[in-house]
Amino acid sequence: MANRLLEVSDLDVAYGDVGALWGVSIHVDPGTIVAIVGANGAGKTTLMKAISGLVRPKRGEIRLGGASLVGRAPEEIARMGIAHVPEGRGLFRQMTVLENLELGAFQPKARPRLQQSLEKAYALFPRLRERAHQKAGSLSGGEQQMLAIARATMSDPALLILDEPSLGLSPLVVQQMFALIQTLHGQGVTILLVEQNIHQALKVADHGFVLKTGELAMQGSGAELLADPEIQKAYMGVLE
Amino acid sequence: MLNIPPPEILLQLSINGALGGAMYGVAAVGLSLIFGTMRLIFLAQGAMIILAAYFVRALFYGLGIDPFLSLLIVVPVGLGVGWLIYQGLFRRAAAEEDRNISLLIAVGLMFLVQNLMTVVWGGNTAAVVTTYTASGIELLGVRTSFTRSMGFLIALAGTGLVVLFLRGTLVGKAVRAASEDMEAATLMGISPHRVNAIAFAIGISLAGAAGVAVATTFPFNPFAGFIFSLKALVALALGGIGNVAGALAGGIILGLIEAYVQYFISGGWTNAIAYGVFLAVLMFKPEGLFSRPYKKA
Ligand SMILES: Nc1ncnc2c1ncn2[C@@H]1O[C@H](COP(=O)(O)OP(=O)(O)OP(=O)(O)O)[C@@H](O)[C@H]1O
Ligand SMILES: [Mg+2]
Numbered sequence: 453m454a455n456r457l458l459e460v461s462d463l464d465v466a467y468g469d470v471g472a473l474w475g476v477s478i479h480v481d482p483g484t485i486v487a488i489v490g491a492n493g494a495g496k497t498t499l500m501k502a503i504s505g506l507v508r509p510k511r512g513e514i515r516l517g518g519a520s521l522v523g524r525a526p527e528e529i530a531r532m533g534i535a536h537v538p539e540g541r542g543l544f545r546q547m548t549v550l551e552n553l554e555l556g557a558f559q560p561k562a563r564p565r566l567q568q569s570l571e572k573a574y575a576l577f578p579r580l581r582e583r584a585h586q587k588a589g590s591l592s593g594g595e596q597q598m599l600a601i602a603r604a605t606m607s608d609p610a611l612l613i614l615d616e617p618s619l620g621l622s623p624l625v626v627q628q629m630f631a632l633i634q635t636l637h638g639q640g641v642t643i644l645l646v647e648q649n650i651h652q653a654l655k656v657a658d659h660g661f662v663l664k665t666g667e668l669a670m671q672g673s674g675a676e677l678l679a680d681p682e683i684q685k686a687y688m689g690v691l692e
Numbered sequence: 693m694l695n696i697p698p699p700e701i702l703l704q705l706s707i708n709g710a711l712g713g714a715m716y717g718v719a720a721v722g723l724s725l726i727f728g729t730m731r732l733i734f735l736a737q738g739a740m741i742i743l744a745a746y747f748v749r750a751l752f753y754g755l756g757i758d759p760f761l762s763l764l765i766v767v768p769v770g771l772g773v774g775w776l777i778y779q780g781l782f783r784r785a786a787a788e789e790d791r792n793i794s795l796l797i798a799v800g801l802m803f804l805v806q807n808l809m810t811v812v813w814g815g816n817t818a819a820v821v822t823t824y825t826a827s828g829i830e831l832l833g834v835r836t837s838f839t840r841s842m843g844f845l846i847a848l849a850g851t852g853l854v855v856l857f858l859r860g861t862l863v864g865k866a867v868r869a870a871s872e873d874m875e876a877a878t879l880m881g882i883s884p885h886r887v888n889a890i891a892f893a894i895g896i897s898l899a900g901a902a903g904v905a906v907a908t909t910f911p912f913n914p915f916a917g918f919i920f921s922l923k924a925l926v927a928l929a930l931g932g933i934g935n936v937a938g939a940l941a942g943g944i945i946l947g948l949i950e951a952y953v954q955y956f957i958s959g960g961w962t963n964a965i966a967y968g969v970f971l972a973v974l975m976f977k978p979e980g981l982f983s984r985p986y987k988k989a
Contacts, residue, residue, distance in 0.1 A: 504879060530881035542876030544869045554862060555869050559881035563862070607881070 456515075457482045457642055458503070458611055463512035465495075465502050472498040476512075476668050478661045480611065485633065485643045487653040487674065490663035496646045497539050499663070500615050503644075504536035505529040517610065531559045533610030537617065539646075541600040545589030549580055549599055552588050556606030565608070573602040576635065594625035601632065605641070612636070615646045630656055654678045697955075704834050705951045711840040713947015714847035715909075717940035718902045719924035720931060721851050722895035724939040727928070728871030729884070729891045730786060732794045736802035737924060738917030740896055743805055744770065744903020745912050746813055749820045752907075759820055759908045760842060766900035774896030777801070778889040786888055802918065809914035819911040843905030850901045851940040854894060858936060867891060871934055919963075926970040932980020941982065 458480040465473040473495045480486045488496050501507040503514055505526035514521040521529050530536070535556075544552055553573060557566045574581040577598045583591060588599055597617055604612055614633070618626040630652050637643060637656070647653035654660050657674035662683065670677065677683055719737055726734045744766055751757040751765065778786075781801060785793040827838040858864040870877040870887040878884060906912055906920075923946060931942025949969060950962045957965075973981070 506875060506878075525883070526875075526878040527881050527883045530879055536879050538876065538879065542873060542879060544872045544876065546872055547865070547868060551865050551869075555865060555877075555880045555882075558862065558866055603880075 455482060456480070457517060458644070459513075459515045460499070460503065461513045461515075463499070463502060463514065464510040465498050465507055466510050467507075471666060473502070473509075473666045476663070476666075478668070478671075480642060480644055481659075482642055483637075483640060484658040485637050485645060485656055487657035487660040488644065488646045488663060489648070489650045489653055489660060489677075490669075492648070493665070494663040495666040496663055497615055498666075500536060500538075500613050500644070500646060503529075504534055504613060506536075506538075530607070531561070533607075534613060535604035535607055535609035535611070536613040537600045537604045537615060539615040539619070541596055543588040543596055543600055543603075545587065547588060548585050549588055549591070550584040552599055552603050553580070553606055556603035559607055562607040566606075569606045569608065573605060576605075576632070577602045594621050594628070597621060597625075597629065598632070601636075605636070609641075611642050611644060613644045613646075616648060617645075618647065618649045618652070626652070650683070651678070700834070701955075703832060704836075705955055706948060707831055707834050707836050708840070709948040709951025710944045711836065711844045711947070712951070713927070713944040714844045714940065715902060715905055715943070716920070716923040716927045716946050717931075717943020718847040718850050718898055718905070719920055720927035720939035720943050721854060721936055722898040722902075723921075723924050723928050724931070724934065724936050725854070725867070725891040725898075726895045728934055729867060729874070729887045730782070730794065731791055732782075732798065733925065734895065735795070735798045735918075735921050736805060737895065737899055738920030738922075739802045739805040739809075740899035740917070741902045741906055741920055742912055742914060742917040743809060744900045745820075745907035746809055746818065746903075746914075747900075748904050748907040749818055752820055752822070759822065759904055763846070763901060763904050766904055767897045770897030770900030771893045774893035775889050777896060778885075778892035782888070782892070783885055786884065802921070806914050806917065813914065815914060817911045817913045820907045822908070825908070837909070839905075839908040843909050846901050846905050847940060847943075850898050851937060854898070855937055857894070863890065923966065926966055929970055929973045929978075930981055932983045935980060935982060938980055938982045942980070945981070 456479050461477045463473055463476045476499060488499065490496055498507060502509050505521065505524055509522060516532055516534065519532065553570060554566065557563055557569055579595055580599055580602055588596065591599060617629050621629060633643060633645065634656055645653055645657065654674040654677050660672065660674050660677045661668060662670040719741060722737050723734055726732055748759050748762050748766060751762045752759055781797050782794055785797055824838055828835045829838050829841055831841060858868055866882045867887045867890055870882055870884065874884055927943035927946050928939050930945050931938030946966060950966060953962045953965045
């Protein structure tokens with residue numbers, strides 16, 4: 453318990469009067485991959501937005517390395533070490549690939565390391581070096597997703613949040629994406645991964661949480677959840 | 693049938709139109725920046741330009757400072773005033789994300805500034821008359837006004853500096869990023885208040901530069917700014933919202949249109965046609981004249 457990186461406890465979130473999350477608790481230990489899985493509308497994105505400050509919880513606590521995040525602005529939470537790749541990627545499509553990467557290192561503590569971080573990102577994503585001066589909006593879907601992830605690594609975050617990185621990608625690119633997630637994990641990056649691609653996500657995850665209509669339905673190691681008959685019945689029949 | 697006038701006349705019209713239009717353009721660049729990060733049409737921009745013109749006049753007649761030299765004072769003061777206007781008037785409304793409130797504040801500021809100017813300087817027409825006010829220079833073989841040409845240079849330099857800032861510095865890139873997607877920008881650690889304040893600071897300092905150009909070129913009165921704001925809005929639409937260099941170009945195009953309308957039709961039609969063009973652009977080419985239609989993501 454003492455060295456939890458992220459600890460979300462008993463979180464309620466509502467959009468106006470309509471509740472989206474009820475009493476959700478999750479945690480992420482340093483150096484692990486944690487998967488959040490669940491059907492459409494289960495509240496996965498809402499949970500990620502609450503963590504990065506884009507929506508304000510009604511109740512509950514969110515702590516990063518012990519410091520409370522509740523009530524802080526998203527830019528402040530970003531500077532505290534959370535890099536959130538949102539659903540839909542959030543690229544600056546009119547700006548170049550290089551400019552997007554530079555903005556990933558906008559925060560003061562990342563700026564001095566801009567060149568090193570850039571080299572590291574290019575080493576991991578050689579395509580981005582080739583396309584450095586193209587507009588982000590001109591990249592293919594897979595390249596855009598790579599850019600969004602590369603940009604998020606530019607600040608060397610304590611926690612990397614990926615909200616449905618495989619959305620809209622071809623099966624081959626999805627494989628590359630998951631390989632990449634494992635490479636980042638190998639480099640010591642802590643990852644909180646939201647996926648509808650449940651099988652793949654649980655395969656790479658150390659731990660998983662299952663959300664169901666705004667509540668935590670189940671949790672366990674990736675392997676445990678993969679083997680769970682209920683999960684297989686409810687979520688994977690259609691997918692695999 | 694129109695009579696085609698001789699080429700010298702066309703050139704004369706074009707040069708005068710472009711020089712005048714650059715004034716709208718520089719006002720539009722300020723609107724474009726502020727609209728970019730705040731999605732606010734800062735209707736008080738014209739009033740701020742006239743306020744700057746009065747300030748330039750006071751510096752000239754009170755302290756004997758040459759109007760063009762006063763750029764060195766007006767531009768930095770504009771930066772500070774813009775920063776203060778954001779922090780004092782708009783910061784809270786921006787945090788609420790209610791753009792109607794921000795728009796009302798802008799309108800309120802416009803009326804306040806207009807009326808304060810009337811109280812301080814009276815409602816009559818004012819002008820800055822220097823030894824070179826009536827001088828002309830030769831431009832492409834056409835004789836034209838020296839002060840208008842200076843105004844054009846000021847507009848060009850001001851816009852150029854803004855573009856350099858937006859493209860060449862990390863903070864400038866943050867302003868562009870926030871203009872494109874504020875939520876994504878905050879995830880990069882970019883503070884909305886910071887980029888909004890920067891947009892305002894630069895926008896008002898451009899109003900200061902435009903004030904110098906106006907003061908040296910036209911007679912003005914406290915209420916002359918509103919029409920300026922409207923013309924800047926037309927220039928903004930022509931140039932493409934969110935395109936800073938396009939805003940300057942939009943202003944120049946508007947100036948050309950006005951000059952031609954005045955010559956070929958009549959002076960009475962210039963405003964009506966300018967606003968007609970505005971509506972036509974918004975209806976048929978809302979992304980502006982210089983960009984291709986956005987592809988849906
Ligand atoms: N901005 C919003 N305003 C109102 N309701 C919202 C908003 N965003 C999400 N919701 C609602 O909150 C619930 C949870 O949505 P959320 O986007 O968090 O689900 P999700 O698990 O990410 O779904 P998906 O897999 O489709 O991305 C849904 O019922 C959704 O309709
Ligand atoms: Mg979602």
